[in-house]
């Protein structure tokens with residue numbers, strides 16, 4: 001009995017399997033709006049067999065973008081164009097689509113390095129005026145007015161996400177972006193009620209979650225990507241992640257997606273090993289009793305199956321594995337001998353009827369060699 005291909009209900013939506021496409025920035029948007037690249041990118045992922053495709057980190061304000069070519073949901077135009085592309089993609093296939101809402105904070109106005117103001121960059125905001133590194137500008141520390149505006153921007157973006165029919169919203173509170181900057185003691189040195197103790201550092205991200213919860217329907221999942229570790233001495237730890245997830249659950253969070261790192265230069269594990277972040281997802285799931293998504297170096301279907309069987313997480317988030325092989329779910333099902341439906345025009349390539357399916361990973365056929373019937 002496969003766990004990977006078993007259904008799971010989250011906030012009223014039943015997902016047919018546990019495969020989620022992890023949010024992945026494409027840096028192919030113009031003025032926050034998707035391009036033809038997105039039509040192709042989401043088009044092939046929509047046929048992949050994954051239950052849910054999470055749209056890349058999508059800015060809630062223009063100055064909350066990571067770089068000038070990030071996607072946004074910060075205006076009616078950005079929402080209209082995103083809805084337009086999604087309508088065309090959703091015409092075929094029944095994968096669900098969700099969006100990761102984000103504000104880049106001090107990591108904004110950059111793509112692999114800083115985009116200067118004169119090159120179309122913008123002034124950045126953060127909990128405290130601490131630069132990412134020596135080559136980065138010092139961000140402005142958020143005033144109370146900024147906090148109010150950003151909170152409102154998250155809620156407005158969630159409302160737009162609902163209007164264009166997105167099924168899931170995830171707030172990005174990991175990888176060193178604004179909400180994570182509030183959570184981590186390395187980046188939050190505020191002396192007001194939004195900084196200091198772990199409880200105070202959680203306050204703004206929880207306020208933002210609450211504002212989104214008020215507008216996002218309870219019949220659709222709302223979750224948060226959190227950070228299991230800053231991987232730096234003195235940074236946030238798994239205990240902080242558990243405390244944050246505990247508070248999130250109380251105010252109506254449906255799931256947490258557990259990643260790590262990115263808060264500063266060197267904020268990464270000493271070695272990236274297979275399933276390296278899964279123990280974080282497992283720890284949060286056990287301690288808090290909230291559905292979790294596991295992500296990071298999950299490569300093979302058997303690895304995914306094992307993670308689910310061990311009850312370390314409820315969903316498997318795939319990043320590079322599904323960019324590499326957008327038919328990963330088809331091939332996973334085939335490896336497990338499970339028949340999942342293919343889109344009708346591709347039905348003749350289904351492994352149950354196409355004899356080549358059994359041969360393709362075995363070193364190839366010689367010309368003229370007979371193929372074993374399916």
Ligand SMILES: Cc1cc2nc3c(=O)[nH]c(=O)nc-3n(C[C@H](O)[C@H](O)[C@H](O)COP(=O)(O)O)c2cc1C
Pocket residue numbers: 022023024025026056057100172175225259295296297298317318319320321
């Ligand atoms: C091209 C690319 C873009 C990414 N963009 C985002 C993003 O927008 N938001 C996010 O939370 N993580 C982002 N990530 C991280 C992935 O979602 C995922 O957590 C990471 O790649 C680890 O999973 P993997 O080993 O399956 O690739 C990105 C990763 C890649 C490879």
